[in-house]
Amino acid sequence: MASPxxxxxxxxxxxxxxxxxxxxxxxxxxxxxxxxxxxxxxxxKLSFFLGSNGKQHLQRVWLGEYPGAGSSxxxxxxxxxxxxxxxxxxxxxxxxxxxxxxxxxHEYQPRxxxxxxxxxxxxxxxxxxxxxxxxxxxxxVTQLRYGKSRCxxxxxxxxxxxxxxxxxxxxxAGCSFAIRRYQKKATA
Numbered sequence: 001m002a003s004p005x006x007x008x009x010x011x012x013x014x015x016x017x018x019x020x021x022x023x024x025x026x027x028x029x030x031x032x033x034x035x036x037x038x039x040x041x042x043x044x045k046l047s048f049f050l051g052s053n054g055k056q057h058l059q060r061v062w063l064g065e066y067p068g069a070g071s072s073x074x075x076x077x078x079x080x081x082x083x084x085x086x087x088x089x090x091x092x093x094x095x096x097x098x099x100x101x102x103x104x105x106h107e108y109q110p111r112x113x114x115x116x117x118x119x120x121x122x123x124x125x126x127x128x129x130x131x132x133x134x135x136x137x138x139x140x141v142t143q144l145r146y147g148k149s150r151c152x153x154x155x156x157x158x159x160x161x162x163x164x165x166x167x168x169x170x171x172x173a174g175c176s177f178a179i180r181r182y183q184k185k186a187t188a
Contacts, residue, residue: 013102016093083127102145104146
């Protein structure tokens with residue numbers, strides 16, 4: 001959970017640490033956030049479960065677009081659409097850790113809080129195109145706060161892929177050089 005000194009204020013960006021990725025939301029006050037998440041089905045799924053008395057019970061379950069996809073799930077990458085949702089911060093966080101992360105404040109001037117919040121509230125319920133590399137939850141909240149869409153997760157991944165590619169090229173070049181050198185010695 002968040003540290004006591006990291007209590008969010010309206011307009012703050014919330015970074016939620018999930019297994020393998022970070023989910024992002026915008027704090028709007030009174031314990032609520034607005035975020036981009038997988039859309040819900042229009043119809044509930046029927047599910048059976050065993051009660052404590054050993055009898056089967058039938059219940060309706062509202063799922064995300066994919067089985068196992070919660071309100072903010074890694075399963076959202078399987079979709080090309082998302083929905084803007086207003087939900088309680090504690091529900092979106094679940095049992096994960098989170099922090100206030102306005103790290104782009106040193107690069108961009110945040111928009112006025114009233115503008116950030118009203119813009120976010122106007123979008124609640126809207127369906128949007130989703131792309132893990134260009135239109136994800138981090139892009140969404142940075143657009144609201146700064147008027148500029150950024151995703152440090154994607155930027156970091158691009159750098160890591162570039163470094164891995166460069167290292168791969170160096171390894172191949174090094175092996176190629178070593179093989180040629182060996183071949184020259186063998187024929188001499």
